[in-house]
Amino acid sequence: MLRKMLLAVLFTSTIIGLTGATVAAPMTYDVTIESGRLSGPGAKILRNVLPSAQFILFGEDHGFADSPIFLRALARDARDAGFRYHAIEVGRRSTDLVRDALAHNGIDGVAALVKDAPLGLPFVSLIDDAALAADFLGKDAHGTPFLWGVDQEFIGSPIFHLKTLVELAPNSKAKAEATRLLDAETDAAAKADQQHFLLVSKSPDQFDALARLFAGSGDALGIIADLKESASIYQAWIGGHNYENNSHRARYLADNFLRYYRSAAEQEPKVIFKMGIEHLGLGTTTVNTIDLGTLATTLARVDGRTALRIAFLPTGGKHTAFAPKPGNPTTVEDYKDPDVLDVFASMKLDPERLPKDRWSLIPLEPIRKELDTKGINALKPFARFVLLGYDYILTTPDAKPGAYLLK
Numbered sequence: 001m002l003r004k005m006l007l008a009v010l011f012t013s014t015i016i017g018l019t020g021a022t023v024a025a026p027m028t029y030d031v032t033i034e035s036g037r038l039s040g041p042g043a044k045i046l047r048n049v050l051p052s053a054q055f056i057l058f059g060e061d062h063g064f065a066d067s068p069i070f071l072r073a074l075a076r077d078a079r080d081a082g083f084r085y086h087a088i089e090v091g092r093r094s095t096d097l098v099r100d101a102l103a104h105n106g107i108d109g110v111a112a113l114v115k116d117a118p119l120g121l122p123f124v125s126l127i128d129d130a131a132l133a134a135d136f137l138g139k140d141a142h143g144t145p146f147l148w149g150v151d152q153e154f155i156g157s158p159i160f161h162l163k164t165l166v167e168l169a170p171n172s173k174a175k176a177e178a179t180r181l182l183d184a185e186t187d188a189a190a191k192a193d194q195q196h197f198l199l200v201s202k203s204p205d206q207f208d209a210l211a212r213l214f215a216g217s218g219d220a221l222g223i224i225a226d227l228k229e230s231a232s233i234y235q236a237w238i239g240g241h242n243y244e245n246n247s248h249r250a251r252y253l254a255d256n257f258l259r260y261y262r263s264a265a266e267q268e269p270k271v272i273f274k275m276g277i278e279h280l281g282l283g284t285t286t287v288n289t290i291d292l293g294t295l296a297t298t299l300a301r302v303d304g305r306t307a308l309r310i311a312f313l314p315t316g317g318k319h320t321a322f323a324p325k326p327g328n329p330t331t332v333e334d335y336k337d338p339d340v341l342d343v344f345a346s347m348k349l350d351p352e353r354l355p356k357d358r359w360s361l362i363p364l365e366p367i368r369k370e371l372d373t374k375g376i377n378a379l380k381p382f383a384r385f386v387l388l389g390y391d392y393i394l395t396t397p398d399a400k401p402g403a404y405l406l407k
Helices: 041-052 065-081 093-116 127-135 159-169 174-189 204-213 218-238 242-263 292-302 340-348 365-377 381-389
Strands: 015-016 022-024 029-034 037-038 053-058 082-091 145-153 270-276 306-312 319-322 330-334 358-362 390-396
Touching: 029 065, 037 041, 037 065, 041 053, 041 065, 041 306, 041 358, 053 065, 053 292, 065 082, 065 127, 065 270, 065 306, 065 390, 082 093, 082 127, 082 242, 093 127, 093 145, 093 159, 093 218, 145 242, 159 174, 159 218, 159 242, 174 204, 204 218, 218 242, 242 292, 270 292, 292 306, 306 381, 340 381, 358 365, 365 381
Parallel strands: 053 270, 053 306, 082 145, 082 270, 306 390
Antiparallel strands: 015 022, 029 037, 029 358, 319 330, 358 390
16 A cells, blocks of 8 residues: 655646646645655645644545545644544444444454445445544544544445344334344345335335334434435435435535534534545535535634645546445446546646656646636536635545455
């Protein structure tokens, strides 16, 4: 993996840009890891902005080892600047289980959860993501955990939550129904029969009927309500209602984040986010939502602070993809995204000239100034979103895939 390496500032060249004016190819700054901390010219740039930042918003495409390895190192410096909380793209209920598993059995505890439900946990089912989460165990003086799960419940997670409902059942009828649902979900998961997963197949009325069986049980009703809302988000997407899906999810993410934010012991808690790139950029996303990146940036400004937004956009390498299938739901694939390559083309950076043995950090404000309004308006939607919504791009032509916790 990326460790101590030679450091060097890359290159600058001058070419004709989108506006017809002379545009300089961007400066890139090396970033490596030395003794568990970020090192190199790029690391110095990031350390300089940490004291004024309230949030670190790290947007990624999923399935890379680079992201959590980089963030673990950055978090060591960020702790010195007061960052104690970490928000992840995992459901609140599932994060409770992850937190408990890590506290009692470390990463092996998370592996046991993954064994029970291979599609139950997104992303923390990868070794380095689990290690990053483990760096944020414990609670603050108000009892608010340092690890915040802010997403909907993942598609395979009901196996966990139905087991809890069986334990919480107030009577034999409720227990029988929860057991029946658990057996059906376990069978669907073993066959990777997504159409029969609970979050795909159950209607709001069916969740309401289940809730009536658990009347008076606050913990159980909270679980059922979260499963019902997660099902609503998934089913909008499956039904082709993509705007409804994305806008509902953005609101749900915001509600979950604010629940933690308002309960924190610190008046202005400093939080490191790691989520999909669309969620954490500033402004309207390419799926027509206003997401957590805009909310966090606004909160920071209200508090007189800043949000440090970093987009991890590798130009090549491999990543780990998730898909419903019996057994191991992951596949290691070559990574080559034409939208990502278009981002680099828009700034006139040749990916072939990037070093493979280190990361490169690219400040985006100088590029925005070079392109100016005319050049920015000429960008394709994803390139425009990234260049306007983030402060820095972190890249490599040789990204490493995340290692799944189960072989």
